[in-house]
Amino acid sequence: MSTQTAKAGTAKSDTTKSDTTKPRLKTSAMIASIAGADQRTRSAPFGHALVELAKKRPEIVGLTADLGKYTDLHIFAQAYPERFYQMGMAEQVLMAAAGGMAREGCIPFATTYAVFAARRAYDFICLSIAEENLPVKIVCALPGLTTGYGPSHQATEDLAIFRGMPNLTIVDPCDAIDIEQAVPTIADHPGPVYMRLLRGQVPVVLDEYDYRFELGKAKLLRDGGEVLIISSGLMTMRALEAAKRLERDRIGVAVLHSPTIKPLDTETILREAGRGGRLVVVAENHSVIGGLGEAVAGTLLRAGVTPPFRQIALPDAFLDAGALPTLHDRYGISTEQVVAQIKGWL
Amino acid sequence: MSLQIKVPATLADLAEAARINRIDTMDMFAAAGNGHYGSCFSCAEIVTALYFNVMRLDPARPDWPERDRFVLGKGHAAPTLYSALIRRGYMPEHWIHEFEAKVGVKLMTHPSRRYQPGVDASGGALGHGLSIGVGMALAGKIDRRDYRSFVLLGDGEIQEGSVWEAFASAAKYRLGHLVAIIDANGLSVDGTLDEVMPMEPLADKLSAFGWEVVECDGHDLAALLRVLDIGHDRVDAAPRAIIARTVKGRGVSFMENVRRWHADVLTPDEDRLARAELTRPLS
Numbered sequence: 315m316s317t318q319t320a321k322a323g324t325a326k327s328d329t330t331k332s333d334t335t336k337p338r339l340k341t342s343a344m345i346a347s348i349a350g351a352d353q354r355t356r357s358a359p360f361g362h363a364l365v366e367l368a369k370k371r372p373e374i375v376g377l378t379a380d381l382g383k384y385t386d387l388h389i390f391a392q393a394y395p396e397r398f399y400q401m402g403m404a405e406q407v408l409m410a411a412a413g414g415m416a417r418e419g420c421i422p423f424a425t426t427y428a429v430f431a432a433r434r435a436y437d438f439i440c441l442s443i444a445e446e447n448l449p450v451k452i453v454c455a456l457p458g459l460t461t462g463y464g465p466s467h468q469a470t471e472d473l474a475i476f477r478g479m480p481n482l483t484i485v486d487p488c489d490a491i492d493i494e495q496a497v498p499t500i501a502d503h504p505g506p507v508y509m510r511l512l513r514g515q516v517p518v519v520l521d522e523y524d525y526r527f528e529l530g531k532a533k534l535l536r537d538g539g540e541v542l543i544i545s546s547g548l549m550t551m552r553a554l555e556a557a558k559r560l561e562r563d564r565i566g567v568a569v570l571h572s573p574t575i576k577p578l579d580t581e582t583i584l585r586e587a588g589r590g591g592r593l594v595v596v597a598e599n600h601s602v603i604g605g606l607g608e609a610v611a612g613t614l615l616r617a618g619v620t621p622p623f624r625q626i627a628l629p630d631a632f633l634d635a636g637a638l639p640t641l642h643d644r645y646g647i648s649t650e651q652v653v654a655q656i657k658g659w660l
Numbered sequence: 661m662s663l664q665i666k667v668p669a670t671l672a673d674l675a676e677a678a679r680i681n682r683i684d685t686m687d688m689f690a691a692a693g694n695g696h697y698g699s700c701f702s703c704a705e706i707v708t709a710l711y712f713n714v715m716r717l718d719p720a721r722p723d724w725p726e727r728d729r730f731v732l733g734k735g736h737a738a739p740t741l742y743s744a745l746i747r748r749g750y751m752p753e754h755w756i757h758e759f760e761a762k763v764g765v766k767l768m769t770h771p772s773r774r775y776q777p778g779v780d781a782s783g784g785a786l787g788h789g790l791s792i793g794v795g796m797a798l799a800g801k802i803d804r805r806d807y808r809s810f811v812l813l814g815d816g817e818i819q820e821g822s823v824w825e826a827f828a829s830a831a832k833y834r835l836g837h838l839v840a841i842i843d844a845n846g847l848s849v850d851g852t853l854d855e856v857m858p859m860e861p862l863a864d865k866l867s868a869f870g871w872e873v874v875e876c877d878g879h880d881l882a883a884l885l886r887v888l889d890i891g892h893d894r895v896d897a898a899p900r901a902i903i904a905r906t907v908k909g910r911g912v913s914f915m916e917n918v919r920r921w922h923a924d925v926l927t928p929d930e931d932r933l934a935r936a937e938l939t940r941p942l943s
């Protein structure tokens with residue numbers, strides 16, 4: 315824990331910045347940012363929100379598997395070293411020990427990368443946490459395609475894996491605002507939560523909208539007559555950008571942000587998708603298999619609501635390594651590609 | 661009903677409690693039609709020593725924060741734990757005869773904290789228990805409570821890599837109130853542990869991982885009491901590992917050290933034979 319210092323630790327919680335000078339074509343998992351060149355960002359929103367919450371909540375503890383720095387938990391470790399547990403590169407004991415602490419009254423926030431939680435520690439999350447409905451909060455960086463490191467680090471199927479786990483609530487926040495509001499909310503939730511984390515310099519987007527994070531609720535961020543985009547995570551950011559561009563072409567695009575993947579806000583989704591006359595597009599930073607798109611599709615079909623339906627998602631494939639903007643273009647989740655796909659479908 | 665013996669029990673009473681534990685296990689498996697006889701019988705003395713002498717418990721308050729914790733890593737030995745909990749008064753006696761008998765009963769193949777008062781952690785997937793114990797012991801340090809966390813592992817179970825993650829972290833955090841008991845009966849489903857995956861020299865390995873290691877005869881109640889009772893003042897010390905050398909199927913001669921009895925079905929003749937051997941406490 316004492317080794318996690320320096321660069322990332324100097325970040326301040328409430329600074330926003332606009333940076334148009336630095337080149338952003340980076341492959342690295344650690345320094346790649348999903349922020350556009352002209353976007354406002356906030357540093358380490360998860361770490362700072364957790365520190366803020368921990369002031370009032372002595373039962374909150376933080377654990378990580380040697381990824382404190384890259385999950386922004388180092389901010390918490392610096393503020394509360396006596397409540398921080400460095401479990402080493404050992405995701406199984408990370409999860410089961412968090413379960414052990416939770417049954418004794420702690421609220422553990424356990425962090426690692428999404429690939430390691432979903433693929434390596436699944437059994438331990440399932441049986442040492444979820445089966446007893448223990449309040450462990452699993453917060454994981456590099457969800458979907460947010461690193462250029464290739465398949466070993468790209469958690470393109472984490473939602474598909476975790477959606478099948480009973481008791482587990484799944485959250486996919488869009489930006490720094492969403493993360494900051496989600497942290498106290500998921501801490502209050504009595505059961506286990508998996509939250510996909512955007513870390514480092516995280517875009518600030520949702521303050522332009524009348525928005526408040528509520529667990530289990532989808533929120534209509536803007537309305538439009540031709541297309542309804544249902545999205546989560548960073549794809550809500552892309553959907554909002556795409557909607558602005560399509561507006562110039564007189565294409566009305568509504569954006570329904572659904573940060574809670576499970577349980578899904580079926581009521582709001584059915585209401586919006588059932589309005590009729592609109593193309594429904596689900597956009598997600600995840601494989602086309604088993605994520606938000608198929609969750610929405612199942613919801614619609616079971617209710618007999620069958621609008622024209624399309625998915626914007628990552629292909630069912632092991633993806634390439636490389637610079638993120640290039641990869642987002644290649645796999646169809648950049649703003650330009652979202653706009654192009656929707657135009658093609660209309 | 662609870663067993664009418666005074667707690668902490670004397671050695672003679674513990675031997676009787678261990679005998680009844682094996683009979684209860686026979687009755688549970690009779691209700692189910694099959695069971696993990698060998699795995700249960702190898703740890704009957706360990707569990708009995710804990711529940712009738714060593715552990716600080718209040719059966720009227722299963723969630724008492726000051727109680728000692730017990731995690732059954734080798735969850736398939738659940739009947740051994742169930743018998744101890746029933747005979748200490750946590751659960752009603754009639755549950756014995758309902759074990760696995762139909763869907764909806766409280767006692768099932770593996771422990772479940774959701775249905776069974778006195779069970780501190782659900783089990784069944786090998787390799788979880790010690791990590792859960794690490795979390796319990798860490799929380800005890802945070803809360804400044806002096807409870808102990810006892811985790812019973814099979815010697816086959818320690819082939820799971822997660823167990824070694826837990827061994828390392830318990831030593832790092834000096835969890836002196838964590839005790840890992842390894843039921844070393846030397847057999848697993850597919851053969852002897854030397855054939856399946858050799859883990860010896862276990863004591864050397866655990867010492868190298870920073871644990872205080874003691875070995876004893878896992879059926880010798882006096883020896884077990886000596887190594888299990890670590891006191892309540894080892895807050896910041898090396899965690900203790902007890903390698904309890906046991907015999908799989910101990911107490912029923914035709915089951916002892918026979919691989920078939922990891923889990924199997926008794927014929928009526930075998931059932932009579934086994935019960936005849938369990939009419940008196942083991943020496």
